Amino acid sequence: MDRDQHCPEPENPAPRAPGPYVIAPVRAVLRLRRRVCVLRKRRLLQPGAESDEGPGAPGPGCGPGASRTDLAQPKFFTFDSPAELAPRTPRKRRRRSRVVLYPESSRKCRPRAERQSRAQRCLLLLVAIVGFQVLNAIENLDDNAQRYDLDGLEKALQRAVFGQPAAVSRIVALLRDYLATHVHSRPLLLALHGPSGVGKSHVGRLLSRHFRAVLEDSALVLQYHAQHHCPEPRAAQGCREELARRVATVVAQAEAEEKTPLVVLDEAELLPPALLDELHGLLQPQRAHHFHNAIYVLLSNAGGAEVTRFVLQNASRALNPGPDGAAAEEELRTRLHAFLRSQHPLWRSAAVVPFLLLDKRDVVSCFRDEMAGEGFFPEQARAEHLAAQLSYYQVAGREFAVTGCKQVVATVNLL
Missing domain, CATH: 3.40.50.300 (P-loop containing nucleotide triphosphate hydrolases)
Structure with a gap:
């Protein structure tokens, strides 16, 4: 047989039946679709209540007669069971607190303070200068x-x-x-x-x-x-x-x-x-x-x-x-x-x-002081004797010297 001669092919080949590698994915998609429809139905129904169409009725959007309105509504899918799904209540918006809370494990850093104005610094400097001047003046007064x-x-x-x-x-x-x-x-x-x-x-x-x-x-x-x-x-x-x-x-x-x-x-x-x-x-x-x-x-x-x-x-x-x-x-x-x-x-x-x-007692003290200054012994009895020779005003049981201690020096010089 010649090497260059090709074998003739049949003109009309017979159609081949679809293999298992095509049917299996389609079946899986259909099962997932049914599962999704059942979960949607359970989620939309309240816990303990049944649909008017019965338990086997297809969910909205899953049957062949599903309307476009049902399909247009947003549907949410979760893997939580209906018993675990609690009714959601609107949360109140919490007001932010101005207090800065630092975690225990982090380093606490103090926020930057606002910059003080130059006028405040000048005022503090002026107060310090005035206080220093006042203290200096007080020290000068004492000196x-x-x-x-x-x-x-x-x-x-x-x-x-x-x-x-x-x-x-x-x-x-x-x-x-x-x-x-x-x-x-x-x-x-x-x-x-x-x-x-x-x-x-x-x-x-x-x-x-x-x-x-x-x-x-x-x-x-x-x-x-x-x-x-x-x-x-x-x-x-x-x-x-x-x-x-x-x-x-x-x-x-x-x-x-x-x-x-x-x-x-x-x-x-x-x-x-x-x-x-x-x-x-x-x-x-x-x-x-x-x-x-x-x-x-x-x-x-x-x-x-x-x-x-x-x-x-x-x-x-x-x-x-x-x-x-x-x-x-x-x-x-x-x-x-x-x-x-x-x-x-x-x-x-x-x-x-x-x-x-001057009272009579003061005159006696004058005599004793003058006697001590002149070298005499300041004897109390002698001073009282000399004081008795002077003139006094006698009022309310008290005696006031008319001339005070003016005659004390002359009287002591005569001793």
């Missing part, structure tokens, strides 16, 4: 007051001045307030008034001695006696010019050293009106600023009759410590100030300190 040792002055006055506790306390309080700072708007004028022999000149000497010691310069303390420096009333104009020159020199030197000078004028009731006018001019705020930093102490017997009358009329409460005594002191100060303002305008700006009459 300026400590320079004058007012605690030591108070102890010295209480130890050496008898029968005037209220006057000593008021003097120290006024000095403490004034010397708390070096810069002032006007000078301090202390007016010590009372009858003769109650300790006014003694307080003036103690103040001068103390300020000479703390200022370390005797030129910053000026003591002016009316009868000694201006004995003749006809030379009042010359005395006025001399007083103005001396005060100007003292305050100028004190301003250069940043200190407060002391000017003591004794027997001020004998000063001519021209000198009182000059003193009144020195106290005016229109003067140069270095005249404002000064302390003037006027010692005068003016108003002594007023003090004597008030003490004798209020003997039961004038010298008693407590509220009654403080009220009596304030009343006496008001009366005395009103009396002095009628004498000269100088007293209007003065801080009046009244000195009361």
Whole structure:
């Protein structure tokens, strides 16, 4: 047989029957379709209820007569049984909380704070600067007051001045307030008034001695006696010019050293009106600023009759410590100030300190102190014997010395 000759093929081949590999997938698709229809029917029916068409009726969209409306409706498929499907309730939308909750296993990071404005920082800086300045000023106040040792002055006055506790306390309080700072708007004028022999000149000497010691310069303390420096009333104009020159020199030197000078004028009731006018001019705020930093102490017997009358009329409460005594002191100060303002305008700006009459016990203390100073033994019985020789006002069971301790020195010198 020839190699190039091909075998003839049949012209009409017989049709082949479909094999099992085509029918099996079709059957599987049909089974899945039925299963899906049954599940849809069960899902649409409520639990425990049956369809009106019976249990075997095909579900919507599964029968041959399914309408297009049923097919158009959305169908949802789940593998959950109808008993497990609970009716869905609309959830309420929960409001987001502003509190940030961090899980336990994560690192807690603080959110970034808002940037502070520059104005707030400047305000904090200004508050810090003002606070620092206030603290510095308080420290300077303490330093300026400590320079004058007012605690030591108070102890010295209480130890050496008898029968005037209220006057000593008021003097120290006024000095403490004034010397708390070096810069002032006007000078301090202390007016010590009372009858003769109650300790006014003694307080003036103690103040001068103390300020000479703390200022370390005797030129910053000026003591002016009316009868000694201006004995003749006809030379009042010359005395006025001399007083103005001396005060100007003292305050100028004190301003250069940043200190407060002391000017003591004794027997001020004998000063001519021209000198009182000059003193009144020195106290005016229109003067140069270095005249404002000064302390003037006027010692005068003016108003002594007023003090004597008030003490004798209020003997039961004038010298008693407590509220009654403080009220009596304030009343006496008001009366005395009103009396002095009628004498000269100088007293209007003065801080009046009244000195009361001395009790007999205070006079005995004066005798003992003077006897110890002169080298005598301060025997109590002898001091009481010497004090009994003086004259006294006897009111409400109390005895007030007429001349105070003025005759104590002369009496002790006769021993």
